[in-house]
Amino acid sequence: MAGKLDLDPRVVREARALAARAGQPVVDLARSHTTVSVERAVLRLAGVRGADSDGIPWVNRLVDAVRADVGLEHGVAVPVFHAMRGTGVDDITVLAQKAAAGAVRFGVPPKKAEATAARKLARRATNDGLKVIDRRRAERDRLIKRYGDPKQRPWIYLIVATGDILEDIPQAQAAARAGADVIAVIRSTGQSLLDYVPEGATREGFAGTYATQENFRLMRAALDETSKELGRYVRLTNYASGLCMPEIAALAGLERLDMMLNDSMYGILFRDINPIRTFVDQRFSRQVHARAGIIINTGEDNYLTTADAVEAAHTVTVSQLLNEFFAHEAGLENWQLGLGHAFEINPELPESFRLELAHALLARELFPDAPLKWMPPTKHMTGDVFRGNLLDGFFNLVGALTGQGILLVGMMTEAVVTPWLSDRDIALQNVRYVLTGAGNLHEDFVPAPGGFIQQRANAVLGEAIDLLAKIVDDTLLTAIADGTFGIMKRPADRGKGLDGVAKHAEDYYNPVTEALEA
Amino acid sequence: MSIVRPYGDTTGDGMVQLSFTLPVPHDKRAEGAAVQLANKMGMDPALLVHAKPMGDGFTFFVVYGRVSHLVDTDQVQVVERDYPLLSAKEVNAVIKRRMRRRLNVVGACIGTDAHTVGIDAILNLKGIAGEKGLEYYRELSVTNMGAQVSVPDLVETARAQKADAVLVSQVVTQRDAHLQNTRAMSAAFREALPAGKRPLLIVGGPRFDELMAAELGVDRIFGRGTTPREVASYLVHALIGSPH
Numbered sequence: 001m002a003g004k005l006d007l008d009p010r011v012v013r014e015a016r017a018l019a020a021r022a023g024q025p026v027v028d029l030a031r032s033h034t035t036v037s038v039e040r041a042v043l044r045l046a047g048v049r050g051a052d053s054d055g056i057p058w059v060n061r062l063v064d065a066v067r068a069d070v071g072l073e074h075g076v077a078v079p080v081f082h083a084m085r086g087t088g089v090d091d092i093t094v095l096a097q098k099a100a101a102g103a104v105r106f107g108v109p110p111k112k113a114e115a116t117a118a119r120k121l122a123r124r125a126t127n128d129g130l131k132v133i134d135r136r137r138a139e140r141d142r143l144i145k146r147y148g149d150p151k152q153r154p155w156i157y158l159i160v161a162t163g164d165i166l167e168d169i170p171q172a173q174a175a176a177r178a179g180a181d182v183i184a185v186i187r188s189t190g191q192s193l194l195d196y197v198p199e200g201a202t203r204e205g206f207a208g209t210y211a212t213q214e215n216f217r218l219m220r221a222a223l224d225e226t227s228k229e230l231g232r233y234v235r236l237t238n239y240a241s242g243l244c245m246p247e248i249a250a251l252a253g254l255e256r257l258d259m260m261l262n263d264s265m266y267g268i269l270f271r272d273i274n275p276i277r278t279f280v281d282q283r284f285s286r287q288v289h290a291r292a293g294i295i296i297n298t299g300e301d302n303y304l305t306t307a308d309a310v311e312a313a314h315t316v317t318v319s320q321l322l323n324e325f326f327a328h329e330a331g332l333e334n335w336q337l338g339l340g341h342a343f344e345i346n347p348e349l350p351e352s353f354r355l356e357l358a359h360a361l362l363a364r365e366l367f368p369d370a371p372l373k374w375m376p377p378t379k380h381m382t383g384d385v386f387r388g389n390l391l392d393g394f395f396n397l398v399g400a401l402t403g404q405g406i407l408l409v410g411m412m413t414e415a416v417v418t419p420w421l422s423d424r425d426i427a428l429q430n431v432r433y434v435l436t437g438a439g440n441l442h443e444d445f446v447p448a449p450g451g452f453i454q455q456r457a458n459a460v461l462g463e464a465i466d467l468l469a470k471i472v473d474d475t476l477l478t479a480i481a482d483g484t485f486g487i488m489k490r491p492a493d494r495g496k497g498l499d500g501v502a503k504h505a506e507d508y509y510n511p512v513t514e515a516l517e518a
Numbered sequence: 519m520s521i522v523r524p525y526g527d528t529t530g531d532g533m534v535q536l537s538f539t540l541p542v543p544h545d546k547r548a549e550g551a552a553v554q555l556a557n558k559m560g561m562d563p564a565l566l567v568h569a570k571p572m573g574d575g576f577t578f579f580v581v582y583g584r585v586s587h588l589v590d591t592d593q594v595q596v597v598e599r600d601y602p603l604l605s606a607k608e609v610n611a612v613i614k615r616r617m618r619r620r621l622n623v624v625g626a627c628i629g630t631d632a633h634t635v636g637i638d639a640i641l642n643l644k645g646i647a648g649e650k651g652l653e654y655y656r657e658l659s660v661t662n663m664g665a666q667v668s669v670p671d672l673v674e675t676a677r678a679q680k681a682d683a684v685l686v687s688q689v690v691t692q693r694d695a696h697l698q699n700t701r702a703m704s705a706a707f708r709e710a711l712p713a714g715k716r717p718l719l720i721v722g723g724p725r726f727d728e729l730m731a732a733e734l735g736v737d738r739i740f741g742r743g744t745t746p747r748e749v750a751s752y753l754v755h756a757l758i759g760s761p762h
Contacts, residue, residue, distance in 0.1 A: 174573045189635055190665045206689070208636055270644060305644055346648070379648045383743070422539045425572045 004447055004459045007367050014365060015461065018468035019321035022476050027329050029276060030283040034508065036195070036500035038284045039063050039076040041246035042512045044254075045129030046077070046122065047092050050200040052100065059247075060196045062096035069106040071500055072502035075509045077122035078115055079106040081385035085117060092125065108507065123511040130291065130515055132252035136292040140233075140256055143224070147233045150181040154374065154399050154407035156431055157237070161186035161418055163205035165215045169222045173444070174421075176226045176234045179428050182259060182406065185236035187211050187221060192242025192271045193496060197251065207418065211238050211248055212290065216255035235259055237297070240285045241267055243277070243497045247284065249285035251291030259338065259406075263299035265485055266324050272303060274495035275480055287329035287516040296332065297406070298323040301342030301375035309344040309379075310486055313359050314463035315485055316341050320363060322476070324370070331516065334369035338406050342375035343395040351452070353394055358456035360402040361447070366461070374399045376410025387431060396434035401445045407431065520592040524585060532584040534561065539578050544571035550727070552579040560585045589623055597728040597739075599748070601755030609750045613725035616758045623652060624676045624686040624717070626663035629699040636687035636722055637662065640746050651746045658750070669699075669706045676717055677710070683718040683753050688726070696723055697734065704735030718756055720749070 040059045048059040066076045080095065083104050089095045098104045109115045151154070160171045165185075169329035170181045188205030191198075201218060202210040209215060216238065223234045235258035240249040245262070252260050264282055267273035289296055300316040301322070307315065320339045327337050341363050347354040363372055376395045382389045392410035399407045409431055413423045447453035471479045483489040526533025540584035542548045549569050561583030568580035604612070612626060613621050625641045639646035641662045643653045653660045660678050662670065676684050686703055688696035700721050707716055722740035731739045738752060 178573060189638075193664060272644070302644070420539070421572060421576060422537070422578045425570070425578060 003365070004445075005361055005454050007362075007365055007458065007461065011461060011465065012292035013319055015317075015366075015465050015468060016325075018465060019318075019325045019470055021326040022468055022471040023322050026279050027032065027283065027326070027475050030280045030331065033276060034072055034075060034502055034504060035246070035277055035280050035342055035497070035508065036063055036067070036072065037244050037281055038246045038510070039066075039072060041243075041250045041284065041288070042075070042077055042126060042510055043080065043092070043096075044247055044250050045512055046080075046125035047129065048096050049093050052097075054318045055199060057196050057199060058093055058100065061100035062092075065096075065099035065102075065104065066106045069194065070108055073506075074108050074503040074507055077126070077511050078118045078507075078509050079108060081121040082109045082114060082118040084108065084121060085114075102103065103414060119509055119511065122509070123514070126511045127515060129250070129254070130512070131248075133288070133292050136256040137291075140258065140293060143227065144233045147231055150232060152405045152435060154435075155181040155235070155371075156428070157182040157184060157373075157406050158424065158428075159184045159186050159408070159419070161208045163188060163207070164203040165201050165209050166203060166217055168209055169219060172219060173222060173226045173422060176223065176230060178425065179432065180234070180409075181232070182235040182237055183219075183223060184259075184261075184408075185209050185211075185215070187239050192239075192267065192273075195243045195497065195500065197244050197247050200478070211251075213251045213255060216251060216257055220256050237261070240289070240296075242271060243273060243281075243382075243500070245265075245278075245281040246284045246288070249288040249292075249294075252294060253288055254493050257294060259295045259297055260285075261299065262286060262289060262296040263302075263340070264323050265480065266299040266302060268480060268490045268495065269485055272490065272495050274498035274501065275477055275490055275492045277495070277497040277501050279320045283330050284513065285420065286327055286332055289512065290331035290333075290336065291516055293336075295336045295338050295371060296327065297338040298340045299375045300340040301344070301373075302340075303418035304342050304344035305379045309342070309346070310355060311516045313355075313460045314371070314423060314467055316359070316466035317362065317366070317460055318467050318471070319485060320367065321464070322368065334367070335371065337367065338373040339363065339367055339370050340373045340375060343377050343391075344375075344379050345411075347377075347380055347391060354452055355456060356394075356398050357401065357447075359452040359460065360398050360404065361453065362457040362460055365457075365460070371405025373408065374404035375408050376414070378414050381412075381414035383416050384463045385412040388414060389426065391433055392427065393430050396431050397438060400435050400438040401442050403442055426438045520588050520590050522591060523587075524591050530585065530701065531720055534585055535580065535582050535712075536561065537578070537580045539572065539576055541576055543575050544569055544577040549578045549579075552577075552581060556581045556583055560587055562586065590712045593730065601752055603747065604751045604754060606650070606747065606750070609747075609754055610657040612754050612758055617657075620657050620659040620679045621683070621753060621757065622659045622661075622679050623683050623685060624663065624672070624679050625687070626667035626672050626675075626679040627665045627687050627689070628667050628669055628672060628703055629688070630696055636689055636724070637664075637685065640685065640687070640722065640744070640749055649745050649747055652750060654746075655750055658753075669703050672703065673706050675709045676707070681717040682757055683720060685749070686719075688721060688722045688723040696721075696725060697730075700736060708735065718753070720752075722749075748753045 040063050043059045051057045066079050070079050113166045160168045160176045162168050186208035188208045188210045198210045198212050201214045227234045236261040240262045242261040267278045268275045300319045343356050345355050389412040409427045411419045411423050411427050477492045481491040523530050523532040524534045553564050564581050564583035566581050570578045572578050625637045642651045645651040651659050719736040720738045721736050724742040726739045728739045728741050
């Protein structure tokens with residue numbers, strides 16, 4: 001469906017080139033730093049499991065112990081595996097337990113041969129973890145072949161969020177039977193600011209369910225049953241965001257999650273997480289997603305919930321271009337880029353629907369091979385559920401007309417309650433009516449040459465290029481500090497999690513990054 | 519006229535609409551059950567206009583009907599907004615002109631409540647329902663302490679930030695935790711600071727009764743559907759007085 005907007009390919013190329021120039025310094029920063037969460041992800045892949053009696057994961061205790069002795073800047077892999085050799089402990093979780101009790105001292109081996117031996121052991125252990133991720137990916141491919149993909153595009157994406165994984169499971173299965181192709185389990189509020197990943201099956205989240213390895217496993221197993229029953233592979237989504245982004249990415253790969261929310265700037269802007277921490281964590285997590293065959297969903301929709309959806313439309317385009325650059329750099333392919341955007345223009349504004357069409361089509365044509373994640377109205381949902389249902393219908397219509405890849409089902413009770421069974425049913429009925437009724441209407445939907453929609457899309461792209469040029473001059477970190485995105489000001493030396501960042505020493509070693517970049 | 523009835527299309531017809539789900543498969547008995555519920559809720563006659571099966575063993579109903587209840591508007595008790603609603607611009611202007619410094623706000627969810635939805639809706643830039651939170655107000659200096667903050671930490675931070683106002687959000691209501699936490703919080707502030715030095719204490723949450731402020735020892739309670747702008751306007755009203 002390319003070519004409806006008559007975008008100038010030279011302008012599009014220029015936009016991409018600018019995004020690469022704006023993004024490169026951040027990539028350089030990410031390549032030269034590590035974080036506590038990156039190191040914990042390495043140790044999770046190397047096999048550290050479980051938590052102490054207070055629920056603090058052994059992987060946290062181990063990284064803290066290494067850090068106290070030698071700092072983070074060498075990476076934890078060599079000190080840990082050097083200690084494994086020195087102590088003769090062959091189970092890395094046992095080593096973590098001993099370290100937590102103060103029974104192990106960590107150091108960087110002075111002799112080159114010792115360091116080489118430690119690296120080799122570390123590599124072997126983390127490669128075992130990566131092999132599990134590879135097996136899970138092959139398993140997904142097999143199941144998709146067996147059960148099939150959804151018959152229609154966009155895929156229908158529904159959220160469950162009870163706080164209790166055992167309650168989530170039947171709800172997710174019911175949602176899949178009712179037509180959902182993708183199930184997202186919303187996380188408990190506050191998890192993004194926890195500097196550890198909780199353990200085990202959890203039943204007490206708030207407005208969402210904790211992301212834990214066991215919860216991932218339970219839900220994936222349940223949806224495998226439902227996929228078999230429905231003859232359609234039902235995908236599972238969670239959130240690689242917050243302070244534990246790299247670890248959650250690793251757990252998602254180990255438990256065959258299919259999509260992960262993973263935005264380059266969301267944590268910075270909306271959770272006040274330090275920008276450097278976020279960019280370092282994000283690059284690593286995306287490399288893991290790339291390996292796991294996971295589709296990422298970026299969060300541009302969120303900017304429009306704070307900034308004005310018309311005035312700030314170009315910031316969405318800029319962020320999509322940056323997210324694309326960062327994703328490609330981390331090894332993700334186009335089919336893995338669920339770039340986000342949203343139907344958030346004030347419905348009172350004249351021509352609001354036409355503007356939505358222009359913006360949605362612009363994203364479609366700029367990223368023809370990306371699935372695109374189309375997000376429903378939230379900001380102008382008021383509690384008037386009748387009007388909300390109508391808005392959702394128009395949102396669905398834009399999705400059908402502009403070939404969006406993933407459609408998050410809007411709820412008329414947005415901003416009222418967490419969705420009831422009946423809310424979800426009504427919302428799905430809305431989606432089905434619009435997608436079926438509109439059918440292939442996108443074939444007939446050809447904006448008039450030089451008309452409103454073409455002009456608007458080209459104007460937004462032009463503004464995006466201007467902003468990108470400015471970001472290239474000022475640097476992305478300055479732009480973020482100045483409140484360019486979502487009008488939130490986030491300086492690079494502030495925000496949560498900064499104390500968990502370290503610059504690489506000369507001898508920094510990370511066997512996972514090494515394998516993922518090979 | 520203080521006695522009213524719901525209005526469908528004729529004065530006094532008492533007509534209302536209702537939708538709900540029953541955990542039963544759809545059949546004639548289920549429809550009868552829906553009418554029975556509507557009758558028990560005071561709808562008589564109850565007209566079942568829509569019934570639709572959902573998934574395994576659930577049916578969604580829409581019922582229209584007449585209720586016999588009378589509503590006496592004179593008997594209604596609410597906390598009326600007793601201050602003018604200002605725009606963000608006006609709030610900023612009043613603070614700048616009258617206080618000549620930024621107004622300090624400290625917010626938190628206290629106790630074990632990890633539910634930051636409420637405090638975030640009021641404080642975060644993202645705000646709620648298209649309205650930006652207090653962080654957006656240039657003349658407000660906002661410290662959002664997040665979830666599971668202990669009362670001593672809150673008092674300490676309020677003191678350190680020279681808070682003019684403390685906003686506490688409580689969502690979890692199991693065993694009246696929201697009321698106990700609020701009482702503990704207000705008592706701690708009374709103990710730690712003399713009357714003139716105490717910040718304005720405000721609590722919010724969907725299950726508070728807005729009439730209980732005095733009983734809980736706080737200056738104001740905000741209930742469901744409160745917007746950042748209402749809170750900002752109240753801060754100006756309570757701390758500065760008339761905007762003019």
